[in-house]
Amino acid sequence: MISVFPETSGQFLINGEWKKTQDVANVINPAKATEVVGEVALCSETDVTKAIDAAEQAYKVWSRTSVEERAERMKEASQKLSRVIEQHVSLFVRENGKTIVEAKKDLLRCVEVMSKGADNLMEWWKPEPVEGQAQKVQIRKRPRGVTAVISPWNSPMILTFKRAIPAILAGNSVVIKPATYCPLTVISCLKEIEASFPPGVINVVTGSGSVVGEALCNDTRVRTIAFTGSTETGKQIMSQSANSVKKLYMELGGNDPALILDDAVLDEDAIKRIRMGILRASGQVCSAIKRIYVHKSRYDELIDKLKKEFDRVVVGNGIQPDATMGPINNQTQYKFVTELLERTKQSAAKVETAGRKLDAASWDEGYFMLPSIVTNISHDSELVKTEQFGPIIPVLPFTDLDEAVEMANDTEFGLRASVWTANEDTAIAIADRLEAGAVFHNNHTVFKDLRLDFPGIKESGLSRETRWGSLELFTDSYGFAD
Known part of the structure; x- marks a missing residue:
């Protein structure tokens, strides 16, 4: 055609x-x-x-x-x-x-x-x-x-x-x-x-x-x-x-971490901001959330709420008003992301796919992917270490905040990061330790003032x-x- x-x-x-x-x-x-x-x-x-x-x-x-x-x-x-x-x-x-x-x-x-x-x-x-x-x-x-x-x-x-x-x-x-x-x-x-x-x-x-x-x-x-x-x-x-x-x-490139602390507010608005931080443009954003470290006491809650939020995602042709997430942009990237997901499934990790297809009949005509949440995965796994640039998010629990910061910094990348906590002073103290060009508090987004620009480190x-x-x-x- x-x-x-x-x-x-x-x-x-x-x-x-x-x-x-x-x-x-x-x-x-x-x-x-x-x-x-x-x-x-x-x-x-x-x-x-x-x-x-x-x-x-x-x-x-x-x-x-x-x-x-x-x-x-x-x-x-x-x-x-x-x-x-x-x-x-x-x-x-x-x-x-x-x-x-x-x-x-x-x-x-x-x-x-x-x-x-x-x-x-x-x-x-x-x-x-x-x-x-x-x-x-x-x-x-x-x-x-x-x-x-x-x-x-x-x-x-x-x-x-x-x-x-x-x-x-x-x-x-x-x-x-x-x-x-x-x-x-x-x-x-x-x-x-x-x-x-x-x-x-x-x-x-x-x-x-x-x-x-x-x-x-x-x-x-x-x-x-x-x-x-x-x-x-x-x-x-x-x-x-x-x-x-x-x-x-x-x-x-980026491999942005989101640190979710034990006092984080995980209400409906916060979960929506997390979802947007992950899935904006089908995850094809350098400064998207690429991995989540969440305090063990909030781990089950986050996974449950994130699954429900991902299930609201409607994947389809972006020209259709009902689509809330479009396809991967090109065949090369689609192949990379789907093969990465397949290797992750073959490991010990647990992959849960969510969302729904807008048009199942034409699904195979484009580079469509439903979003996936990955748990039971190690910090040293390929998915955590790689910039996936697609709608897949690994979620890892932590108990020690110092270790979480160390894991967040354990990458060659340093574009963006986010800290999710009810205490702004705590967020600033952690931000001072994170190796990133910009750190967001209770959000993971872009700067609303377009005059601002913060390249990565x-x-x-x-x-x-x-x-x-x-x-x-x-x-x-x-x-x-x-």
Whole structure:
């Protein structure tokens, strides 16, 4: 079955001109694997070089554009995008697998990133005086140059816009590489806004990481790379970028622990927050809860309540309003998660599958999985040690809080964590000991204020927290003194 393709199918953008190539790959609907949603262009190394050429030339003009004009153009672009959000929801669901609610929320947050980023720019750009010096000193800011934005398939819209928009606002030009599995909505939305900026400020190239990604990393004119994706790919990008000194911003993999203490409030709202922390986007979230450590005195209660909450989950095609969880995004990830679950079942662990199928007749047509709770599992098991990136959650009891913290930290990852307790002081004391870029109290979610960004530590990321919508990540500061 082939549907009508979106206008941007198979297109890429260089210097304000939308182009096509004969070398393309299909973009598949994960809820119906026989449906081709559109095509993605497989750009060549030459295409990437031309995109960087265009970005380099555009930077010379855009970097000298006043902050007032940059903010005004971004406001205009945000208004353009806000007017077409509704017409992009269906496309996003069909290529990504999110539910309608999840997809629309991501798209609206992209508009918010643009409008609030423009609002922040003027205040943030002001020179900062350094007090108490023997001479008059200011800290001033300037853009860095060509910026590469390499985004993932799990949340491609928000994780593209949260990197590209502040880079543009700060005066940089960008070359964006969307994920091959899920590029169409990103490209279509960029087509809505790119004309608000001079040609070459926004460029889009698509294709494999081994060609497009490597070419972006190798080019010495690329001064900054913003990447969201797996830790292994992040390491490859670091290696490929080593021929020049680039600024790297990376949000990488996670194996987030949730610690549930003996005094935790496990009412209906709390259990719903835990479920959302696990199953948002079918568990395909870097900062989802990947393992739970619960005090032994609350273990049976949590398992019982979590089972009942999981049983309310309706898995199906995200385009159907009754679906509360969609499919796994692609065949490769589906194979990984299902095989991991099968190996877990063959061990001594107890796997209990919950939820219901929205449409049993079409179940095998997509990459659908019901959510599973795993108990009687050891801390050293594959499921606990691996970033499963799917709707499976291992739950382990503890009696000693120090041991629980030690187990929570016993991973190469350090993206997010959460502490569930009635005592905020206790939560803060534990948070100080947890090795994570951010710790939530009685929740495991995202920051509601999109200006806030807290990359992970250890192998979960590079760069540090920002309170200005990531504007800091795409600039250099310099001292001006008399």
